Amino acid sequence: MNFDARRYVIVAFIILVGIIYTFRLFYMQVVDDTWTLRAQEIAEKRKEIIPPRGIIFDRNGKKIVSNRTYYNLMMCEDKIKHLDTASFAKLIGWTREEVRQRFKDIVKGEGTYYNKNSGKRTSNYQKIRKYPFIKELTLEEISTIVPHLKNFPGFFEQVTSMRNYPYANGANILGYLSEVTREEIEQDNFYKPGNNIGRSGIERFYEKELRGIKGIKYVVTSALNNAIESYADGKYDTTARQAPPLKMGMDMLIQAYGEKLMQNKKGCIVAIEPSTGEILSMVSAPSFDPNLLVGKRNISLNYPKLALDPNMPLFPRPLQAEYPPGSIFKLIQSLIGMQEGVIDENSGFACDKSVVGCHNHSSARNIPEAVQYSCNPYFYAVVRRIIQQNKKGNLYADAELGLNKWHKYMASFGLGQELGVDVSGQRPGLIPDSKYYDKWYGHHQWAFSTIRSISIGQGEVKLTPIQMANIAAIIANKGWFYTPHFVKSIGYDGALSQFRKKHYTKVNSKHFNPVIEGMRRVVNENGGTARMARMDDIIICGKTGTVQNPHGEDHSVFIAFAPMNKPKIAIAVFVENAGFGGTWAAPIASLMIEKYLKRKIKDKAKEQRIFEARLSNYKVAAE
Amino acid sequence: MRKDETLISHLDWPLFIAFMTMLLMGFATVYSVAYNPEHPNIYSFDEKYGKQLIWLGVSLFLGLVVFLIDSDIYRKFAFPIYLFTLVLLVVVLFMPAINGAHAWIGIGSMGIQPAEFAKISSALLLAKYISELSVKQQTTRNVLGAAMILLVPMALILLQPDAGTFVVFTSFLFVMYREGLTFDPIILGVVNSFPGVRFKETWVGSHFIPIMFVAIFLSVVTLLLSNVTITLPFISDIKIPGSMGVILTLLILAIIALVFIRRFGTKRDRSRATIIIVLGLLLGGGLSFGVGAGFSSLAPHQKDRIELFLGLKEDPNGKDYNRNRAMAAVGSGGLIGKGYNKASVSSVESNHVPESETDFIFCPFAEEWGFIGTLVLIILYMFMLIRIVVIAERQRAGFNRIYAYCVAMILFYHFAINIGMNIGFAPVIGIPLPFFSYGGSSMMSFSMMMFILLKLDSQRKDVLR
Known part of the structure; x- marks a missing residue:
């Protein structure tokens, strides 16, 4: 028998192994980087x-x-x-x-x-x-x-x-x-x-x-x-x-002061420098000592406690809490009304309490008075004119057109959208547009009368406190703002580029004057709602708000800026379940302004009253 | 004078040059891996490269001696040489153990390993034995006789213990296969003892060796795929278990082969090839199925061991330490390597890869020269092995041919297992990479083996043996 052909079996084996090894080596050395990484782990530290x-x-x-x-x-x-x-x-x-x-x-x-x-x-x-x-x-x-x-x-x-x-x-x-x-x-x-x-x-x-x-x-x-x-x-x-x-841009002195003012209360303070958009202070009450969350040991010890605290100290209210703005919203309504030309500075509306409840005051004859008295029927009338401009025959189609126009104005004030502050996790708030109401009521099923509570900042409208403070800054600037931000410079570079861009609202700056005059009266004139915020030597312009709260005591709101002619600080104060805006939010704001502008407080009694206040909703953690 | 001329003109220069190139590459790698900046000179005899240089010199001197002696003495004295190495293999068992094995005769680093030389002597005796058999070779007696030549040294080597060299001895089975000396008579004896069965030859028996390797290959592939499900590229909703994939692949290959044979084969070939293909398919499929089923019925710790070996499981700092480090060194070489003397994982100094100057010398080579280097190395080996087969087939004398095949298969085994264990394809058993690994015994034995082959080949026309 001849076995010569078997040489090919042997050669085939040799070549097969050679080819397999070549492919394997190519894969290991050139294609796959697993082993290179492994070698680095092993030898090249x-x-x-x-x-x-x-x-x-x-x-x-x-x-x-x-x-x-x-x-x-x-x-x-x-x-x-x-x-x-x-x-x-x-x-x-x-x-x-x-x-x-x-x-x-x-x-x-x-x-x-x-x-x-x-x-x-x-x-x-x-x-x-x-x-x-x-x-x-x-x-x-x-x-x-x-x-x-x-x-x-x-x-x-x-x-x-x-x-x-x-x-x-x-x-x-x-x-x-x-x-x-x-x-x-x-x-x-x-x-x-x-x-x-x-x-x-x-x-x-x-x-x-x-x-x-x-x-x-x-x-x-x-x-x-x-x-x-x-x-x-x-x-x-x-x-x-x-x-x-x-x-x-934060001023640690007033940040600490703000936190002290807000002790034993729930709510927030946001203060912005209007000319730059730098956030001077952002108090979220209650707060905690940041040193509690340094390192793995501290975090595992303290984080669960903070997370379970019923007052929610970990919740950054100024950025994430969405509240109805209440009466402070009336400021923007006036501005939009004037810009749209449906009213002017001297438009007067009777305080018709059959439309909506109001407190006792004479009817407002112009914008400053309306703001001063915070007249609810007045702003129903203003917003009705904005929403129902009679540009379309159909009432519902007209309301749709009007609301969407109104929504665009609101957007230009940074409302209903994330502001873009340099801290992650902010909420957009809510400014309804026609699509929103279509979802609720159906297409062409709603008109101004359906949605009228947005006129006075109630109903569906929701703002975050930082947006409220930004409104104060916009009014102080008469129509523009820089996106509020914390960091004013990184090394020798300035703030991030998005914070160096001016945003203009859709409202002409001349329309701001009557509103500012109204805000001045709110604090400084008899019949104003925030007399407690008044100071002798600094003219504060402000607006109170009392946010109806179906779950309990009303929330107290106040936005302001000062001084009137050369604004250095714009501020929003929101105190949860504190009742009327003028009682708590306004004095807190004025103390903050005084501390920032003068570094010391003249009226110690006013300060002391705030320090000592412990609002009923603040839960004392079980020991 | 005339003899030298004959030698030079009849020497197989391609093989000789490939051989010398490898010796040089090997020495360069040892120098690189064991490099000690305090003794940079290659003649530093305190360092491994200095010693390797001595071994290289001794080997070349032995080669010269081999070239000067008439090649006929290997055939004539095959048996005494064989006996002499057997004696050494017995003596070595009484030597003190180094690294747990009684493998060394002599003192310390200057000792020799008889097992390395037993490979040559067994090859010579096997060549003599088979070449002197009568034409009708396939008898039980002849097969057992050849097997005895191998089994005695294998048993002694296993006693050392030296599993690597033991495995290398199975390479002679390929030589026996080439010479038609297979286990068929034994298998026939068993099969035909059943009443009514009368086979003249069993296909499995006569092709035992290649079939065994194909079977091992199939089993390993089946096991590798045992935990995988394969999704077909075009019918994505059918998922098949991995072991079934092997059977499916075999089926497809068989169908393709059948189609080819129907088209191109002659009528006689056709029926024969069809039987072989169908039989092969059944056997392969059955084996694959059996291995898959057998594996899944194993106890967890047995499974563990197999999975670890196959790289399905990781224990990079425990049982898998050596291979993991070796593969990291090889794999990190990249395309062009880290450069000569730049191995970071496998240098002796860093000591991540154990035995990187001996059994794992492929690591520093692959790390320093990258894929380009390893490709050159593989091509060089392929060339050398095929060249030896070519030389074997041109011999007139059976002794020469068989001896040449022995050399080819020993080198092939060393090459395949040594590199295989560096790339995760073979178990880690300590055998050197021929011409590369540091060590006197392996250097001398491989060189002698080659020189004897070259000498036999140069005298192939002198006599008809």
């Missing part, structure tokens, strides 16, 4: 040096957010020798079981990595690696441990930096940091497990500006995790750079 986070100053140069040194107690299992668990547990103030459990948790937690290919956590624990045993110890805590560490080889301390808030104010503005999630790591390769990221407020919005530039040092390490040499002679190494400081 990227040592990342995280710079301290950027510092934040207030408008007067006070450092309001800085960094503080904390310490991690690290361990390296390979170097641990004869650990006396009992005395070690005693040293760090744990039980022996907790210490043993922590070792197990490290293997299962920090000792694993998320494997993208399998979608599972894969064990990567190595005895020669360093893992944090206890994180975020303060100087006081670590200083009792360090002197004894020589008895516990394998344990050592490592320095880390975390946020520090010298003032216990502005928690809802500044936000807090917490550890990055897996999704965030996948989205942005800047982050590594265990890194912190801005979770809310300024810290979140300006995350990229604050985090700085990581320093990266490439070293080739041996299997024993010792650095052998710097990779490529340090050619690719970069130094860590701290982010430039942020300067906020």
Whole structure:
């Protein structure tokens, strides 16, 4: 028998293996980067040096957010020798079981990595690696441990930096940091497990500006995790750079003062510098000390408490609470009416209480009087003219046209949409348009009489307090505004470009004068609704509002700006369930204005009354 | 004088040059991986490259000796040489264990490994034995005789223990297959012992070796796909389990093959090929099905072990440490590599890849030269192996041919397993990469093997043996 043909079987085997190996090597070395990444994990340690986070100053140069040194107690299992668990547990103030459990948790937690290919956590624990045993110890805590560490080889301390808030104010503005999630790591390769990221407020919005530039040092390490040499002679190494400081438009003095005024109350204060749109103060009451949410230990301890507090301190009311604006809405109605030409400055309407309830005053003969008296029937009449302009024969079609025109004006005041403040998580409020009512009542099923309560800022209309403050700023500016923002400069650069663009409303600036005159009278003339806000030497222009609340006591609102001729501050105060706007919101606003403009308060009794007020709806947390 | 001229003119230069190129590449890689900046000189005999240079010199000297001796002595003295290595294999068992194996004779780094030389002596004796068989080879006695030549050293090697070299000895089965010496007589004996069964030959028995490897390949693929469901690209709502996919692929391949044969085959070929294809399909499908079913009935810890080996499960710092590090080193080479002497994962100094100068020397090579380098290496090996087969087939003497095949298959095994374990295709068993790995015994034995082959080939026309 001849077996010569079998040589081809053998050659085929050789060639087959050669081809398979070639493809495999091509895949491993050129196509798939899994192994390259694995090799970097193994040998080319990227040592990342995280710079301290950027510092934040207030408008007067006070450092309001800085960094503080904390310490991690690290361990390296390979170097641990004869650990006396009992005395070690005693040293760090744990039980022996907790210490043993922590070792197990490290293997299962920090000792694993998320494997993208399998979608599972894969064990990567190595005895020669360093893992944090206890994180975020303060100087006081670590200083009792360090002197004894020589008895516990394998344990050592490592320095880390975390946020520090010298003032216990502005928690809802500044936000807090917490550890990055897996999704965030996948989205942005800047982050590594265990890194912190801005979770809310300024810290979140300006995350990229604050985090700085990581320093990266490439070293080739041996299997024993010792650095052998710097990779490529340090050619690719970069130094860590701290982010430039942020300067906020906020005035920490009045922020703290505002929070004190609002103690034991629910509500908010928003103050804006009209000429720049910088937010001077944004009080969300009740608030909390931002230092409560620094670091993993604090967060796990305090966050649940804050989240469960019935007064909802974590809820940033100025940005997210949507309230009906009440009578302050009448200011805009007057402006739109004049711009549309359906009324003029001297239009008068009788105070016809058969249309809608009103308090006792003589009929308003012009806009300033209408604003001064806050006459409900007057504004029903004004808004009826805006909505029903008789441009179409059909009443319903006419109302549709009128409402949509009205809606466009409202939009130009930044209402019914997110303002674009530099803090994430703001709400748009609600300004209804024809589509909105079509959904409720059906197409051509509604007219002014159906929706008339929007005339006086009730019904469907909803605004956030920051939008209310912005209305005050717009009126102070007579028709334009910068988007309210917190950060006025990033390093040597100014604010973000979107905050340097003037927005004009659709109302001509000349129409603002009668409204401002009305607002002056509200505070300064007999018969005005906010006499409690009056000051001798500063002319405050304001407008009160009392928001009907079906769930309880009415909300008290007041918006104002001052001084009248050269406005430096525009403010909105909203006190939940406080009743008439003139009683609580107006004096709080005037105290804020006085504090901001003069830095001290003359009328101590007025101040004291506010400090001591504890409104009925404020729940005292069960001890 | 005349003899030298004959040698030079009759030497197979392509093989010789490929061989020398590999020795150079190998030495360069050892120098790179073991490089110590304190002793940069290649003659630094404290360093591994210095020692490797000595081994290289010794090997070339032995080659010169081989070239000067008449090649007939290998045939004549095959048996004494074989016996001598057997004695060494016995002696080595009484030597102190290094790394848990009694593999070394001698002191420390200057010792030799008899197992390396047993490969040559077994090859020589096997060549002599088979070439001297009568024409009618396929008898049980002959097959067992050849098997005994292999089994004795294999048993001794397993006692060391040295699983790698043990496995390499199975490469001789390919040689036996080529020479028509298969296990068919034994299988026939068993099969025909049933009453009424009278086979002249079993196809499986006579093609046992290739069938075994195809079977192993199919089983591994089946296991790899056992946890996967395959979605067909065009009918997306039908999902089939992975092991069924193998059977389906086989079916499709069989159909294609049948169509081809109907079109292009002669009538006689057609019926024979059809039987082979259908039989192959049934066997392959059955095997795949059986492996899949068998695997799913295994106990969890057994499954674990298999999954770990196949890379379906990860334990990068535990049981899978070596292979994981090795694959990271190879894979991180990229297209053009990190550059000579720039290996970061697999340098001896960093010590991530254990044995990176010996059994895992492919790692630093692949890491430093990238895919370009590994492609060159594979092509070089392919060229060398095929060239040896070509040389084998042009021999007039059976002894020469069989010996050449032995060399080819030993090198093929070393190549396939060594590189396979670096790319996750073969289990991690310690065998060196010929001409590359650091170590005197393997360097000398592979060189001797090649020099003897070259010498035999150069004298192929001298005598008709």
